[in-house]
Amino acid sequence: MTTGLAKGDFPGAGALRETGRLFALALDVLVNIFRKPFQVREFIQQCWFIASVTILPTALVAIPFGAIIALQLGTLIVQLGAQSFTGAASVLAIIQQAAPLVTALLVAGAGGSAICADIGSRTIREEIDAMEVLGVSPVQRLIVPRVLASMLVAVLLNGLVSVVGVMGGYFFNVVLQGGTPGAYLASFSALAQLPDLWISELKALIFGFIAGVVAAYRGLNPKGGPKGVGDAVNQAVVITFLLLFFVNFVLTAVYLQVVPAKGS
Amino acid sequence: MGAEVVIEGLTKSFGRQTIWRDVSLTLPPGEVSAMLGPSGTGKSVFLKSMIGLLKPDRGRCVVNGVDIVTCSEAKLYEVRKLFGVLFQDGALFGSMNLYDNVAFPLREHTKKSESEIKRIVLEKLDLTGLAGAETKLPGEISGGMRKRAGLARALVLDPQIILCDEPDSGLDPVRTAYLSQLLIDLNAQIDATILIVTHNINLARTVPDNLGMLFRKELVMFGPREVLLTSDAPVVEQFLNGRRLGPIGMSEEKDATQMALEQAHIEAGHSDGTVGEDLRGVVPQIAPTPGLPEREAVRRRKDRVMQILRTLPPVAQQGILDSLTDEDRRRYGITSGQAPLSARPALPRRGERPSPAPRPGYGGDMSATQEIAAVPDAPGRRA
Ligand SMILES: Nc1ncnc2c1ncn2[C@@H]1O[C@H](COP(=O)(O)OP(=O)(O)OP(=O)(O)O)[C@@H](O)[C@H]1O
Ligand SMILES: [Mg+2]
Numbered sequence: 001m002t003t004g005l006a007k008g009d010f011p012g013a014g015a016l017r018e019t020g021r022l023f024a025l026a027l028d029v030l031v032n033i034f035r036k037p038f039q040v041r042e043f044i045q046q047c048w049f050i051a052s053v054t055i056l057p058t059a060l061v062a063i064p065f066g067a068i069i070a071l072q073l074g075t076l077i078v079q080l081g082a083q084s085f086t087g088a089a090s091v092l093a094i095i096q097q098a099a100p101l102v103t104a105l106l107v108a109g110a111g112g113s114a115i116c117a118d119i120g121s122r123t124i125r126e127e128i129d130a131m132e133v134l135g136v137s138p139v140q141r142l143i144v145p146r147v148l149a150s151m152l153v154a155v156l157l158n159g160l161v162s163v164v165g166v167m168g169g170y171f172f173n174v175v176l177q178g179g180t181p182g183a184y185l186a187s188f189s190a191l192a193q194l195p196d197l198w199i200s201e202l203k204a205l206i207f208g209f210i211a212g213v214v215a216a217y218r219g220l221n222p223k224g225g226p227k228g229v230g231d232a233v234n235q236a237v238v239i240t241f242l243l244l245f246f247v248n249f250v251l252t253a254v255y256l257q258v259v260p261a262k263g264s
Numbered sequence: 265m266g267a268e269v270v271i272e273g274l275t276k277s278f279g280r281q282t283i284w285r286d287v288s289l290t291l292p293p294g295e296v297s298a299m300l301g302p303s304g305t306g307k308s309v310f311l312k313s314m315i316g317l318l319k320p321d322r323g324r325c326v327v328n329g330v331d332i333v334t335c336s337e338a339k340l341y342e343v344r345k346l347f348g349v350l351f352q353d354g355a356l357f358g359s360m361n362l363y364d365n366v367a368f369p370l371r372e373h374t375k376k377s378e379s380e381i382k383r384i385v386l387e388k389l390d391l392t393g394l395a396g397a398e399t400k401l402p403g404e405i406s407g408g409m410r411k412r413a414g415l416a417r418a419l420v421l422d423p424q425i426i427l428c429d430e431p432d433s434g435l436d437p438v439r440t441a442y443l444s445q446l447l448i449d450l451n452a453q454i455d456a457t458i459l460i461v462t463h464n465i466n467l468a469r470t471v472p473d474n475l476g477m478l479f480r481k482e483l484v485m486f487g488p489r490e491v492l493l494t495s496d497a498p499v500v501e502q503f504l505n506g507r508r509l510g511p512i513g514m515s516e517e518k519d520a521t522q523m524a525l526e527q528a529h530i531e532a533g534h535s536d537g538t539v540g541e542d543l544r545g546v547v548p549q550i551a552p553t554p555g556l557p558e559r560e561a562v563r564r565r566k567d568r569v570m571q572i573l574r575t576l577p578p579v580a581q582q583g584i585l586d587s588l589t590d591e592d593r594r595r596y597g598i599t600s601g602q603a604p605l606s607a608r609p610a611l612p613r614r615g616e617r618p619s620p621a622p623r624p625g626y627g628g629d630m631s632a633t634q635e636i637a638a639v640p641d642a643p644g645r646r647a
Contacts, residue, residue, distance in 0.1 A: 122358070129317050130355035134369050134417075135345045 046149035066168025087184030088191035100203035108240040112215035119219025120229035147212030154208030266457030274323030301478035348423030354414035356402040363398035452552035490583040546583035
C-alpha cells in the first residue's frame with residue numbers, strides 16, 4: 001500500500017510504483033495461468049463476450065483500412081514506376097502493421113474497456129475482497145480467463161483483419177485503380193513471406209495480453225467509488241494505446257533486424 | 265473450539281491519514297466480542313486488516329500461530345479458510361443467484377456432491393430466513409436480504425472465526441433480534457470465535473461476552489462486557505445512550521466551543537436527543553435457544569473474568585458478581601455479594617499461561633482493562 005511519506009516520495013515515484021504493480025500483476029497472471037483448476041467456463045464465456053463486442057467493428061474498420069493503404073501505396077508506387085509490386089506492398093503493410101494495430105485498438109477499446117468496467121464494479125462492490133476472503137484467488141479465477149480470452153480473440157481478429165484488409169486492397173487496386181489481378185498476386189509471393197504472418201500473429205497475441213492485464217489492473221484499483229470505475233476505464237484504454245504503440249515499435253524494429261526481407 | 269486471534273500494536277493509515285494506532289486486543293477463543301465506535305472510526309478497516317485485505321503499517325495479528333500481517337500469500341489463503349466474513353454490504357457475487365452465491369465456497373473448497381451441497385445451502389438459507397429466494401439475483405433483493413445472504417455464505421464452511429460488519433444495519437428490529445439469537449445459537453453449536461462490528465446498542469448490550477470501542481484513532485477499551493456497560497468514560501456513556509452531548513460530534517471530534525454551545529442549549533431546555541433513560545448497566549445476556557447445547561464460552565469466560573476480577577473497576581466487579589448464580593459463587597468461593605479477597609478462583613490452574621505485561625492504554629481510567637481479554641487460557645472444564 002501507499003505508505004510512502006518520508007521514504008520514496010520523489011517526483012515520479014507514484015508512476016514508478018504503479019508501473020511496478022502493473023508488472024507484478026502481469027507476472028501473477030503468468031504464474032496463475034498454469035495453476036489448476038483452469039476456469040474453462042469463464043474462459044469460454046469471456047471469449048464469446050469479447051468476440052461479440054469486437055468482431056463487427058473490426059470488420060468495418062478493416063475494409064476502409066485496406067482501401068486506404070491500397071490507395072495511398074498505389075499512387076506512390078505508380079509514381080516510382082513499380083506498379084507490379086503494389087500487391088505485395090499493401091499486403092506487407094496490412095499484415096505486419098495495420099492488422100495487429102487495428103486489432104489492438106479494438107481489443108483495447110471494446111474488449112479492454114468492458115473487462116475494466118466489469119472488474120472495477122466488482123471491486124467497489126467488494127466482490128473481489130469477498131472472493132479473497134473465501135480463499136479463492138481473483139487473479140486465477142477472474143483475471144486469467146479474461147487475459148487469455150483477450151489474447152485468443154486478438155489472434156483471431158488479427159486473422160480477420162488480414163483477410164478483410166487484403167481483400168479490400170485487392171478490390172481497390174484491381175477494380176478501381178485498374179491494376180491486373182495477375183500482377184497483384186504474383187508480387188505477393190515475390191516479397192511477402194511466412195514469418196510476416198507469424199510476427200503479425202505474435203504481435204496480436206502480445207497486444208491482447210497487454211490489453212487484458214492493463215484493463216484488469218485498472219479495474220482492480222479504482223480510486224474511490226463508481227466515478228473511480230469510469231475514470232479507470234478511461235485510463236485503461238489510454239494506457240493500453242500508449243503501451244501498444246510503443247511495444248509495436250520495438251517488435252517491428254527487432255523483427256526487421258532479425259528476419260531478413262525477402263528478395264534482398 | 266474457535267481459534268484465538270491476538271492483535272498487537274496494529275496501526276493503519278491511508279497516506280497521511282492515520283485511521284487508528286496501536287490497537288492491541290485478544291479475541292478469546294470461542295467467545296463473542298463486539299466492537300463499537302462512531303461512524304468513520306475505521307471499524308470496517310479494522311476487520312479488513314484482520315483478514316489481510318488491507319496491509320497495516322505496523323503490528324501483528326496472529327491467528328493459529330500465523331501472523332497475517334507478514335505471512336506469505338499462500339499461507340494467507342490457507343488461514344483465511346478459517347474465517348467466515350460478512351461484509352458491510354453483503355458483497356455477494358452480482359452475476360450469481362443466491363443459491364450459487366452460498367454454494368460457492370463449498371464448490372471451491374470441498375469435494376461434496378451436488379446433492380449434499382444443496383442440503384447445506386438450503387439449510388443455511390433457511391437459517392437466515394431466505395428460503396424461497398434461492399433463484400433471485402443480488403440485484404433483485406432488498407439490502408437486508410443481501411446482508412442475510414452474505415451471512416449464510418459466511419457460515420457454509422463452518423468457520424472457526426466469524427467476523428460480521430454491522431450485521432444489523434439495514435435490518436428491522438425484529439430481524440435484528442432473530443439475528444442476535446442466530447449468532448448466539450451458532451456460537452453454542454460450533455463454538456466459533458465471533459467478532460461483531462455494530463452500532464446497535466441493544467445488540468451490544470445483550471449479545472457479546474466482550475465489548476470494545478474505537479474512538480479518536482484509538483481502541484478506547486476492550487474487555488468483558490460488564491466493564492464497558494458500566495463505564496463512566498464520557499465517550500462510552502454518550503455512545504451507549506445515543507445523545508448529542510459529549511465528546512463525539514457529527515464530524516468525529518468536537519471542539520470546546522461546540523461543546524459549550526450544546527451544553528448551553530441543554531441547560532435552556534433543548535433535548536439532548538435521548539428520552540432520559542440511562543441505557544448503561546449490565547443486562548442479562550441472550551442464552552441459546554432451549555434445546556441447544558450450552559455455550560461453553562460462558563464457563564470459560566467466567567473463569568477468565570473471575571481471575572482478573574480485582575483489576576476491574578469496582579462497578580464492573582459488582583456487575584459481574586451480581587450476575588453469578590449460587591453455583592458459581594460456591595465454585596469461586598464467594599460467600600456474600602462482595603468481591604472475594606483473592607480474585608483467584610478456587611480451582612486447580614492447569615495449563616495456564618502467564619498474562620502479558622500491561623501496556624499503556626487509553627489516557628483514561630481504563631488502562632488496566634485493555635488487558636482483560638488477553639489472558640489466554642483460563643482453567644476451564646477442558647481437563
Ligand atoms: N480504501 C481507502 N482509502 C482511503 N481511505 C479509506 C479507505 N477505506 C476507508 N478509508 C477511510 O478510513 C476511515 C474509516 O472508514 P471505515 O469504513 O472503516 O469506517 P467505519 O468505522 O466502518 O464506519 P461505518 O460505521 O460508517 O461503517 C474513513 O475516514 C475512510 O475515509
Ligand atoms: Mg463500516
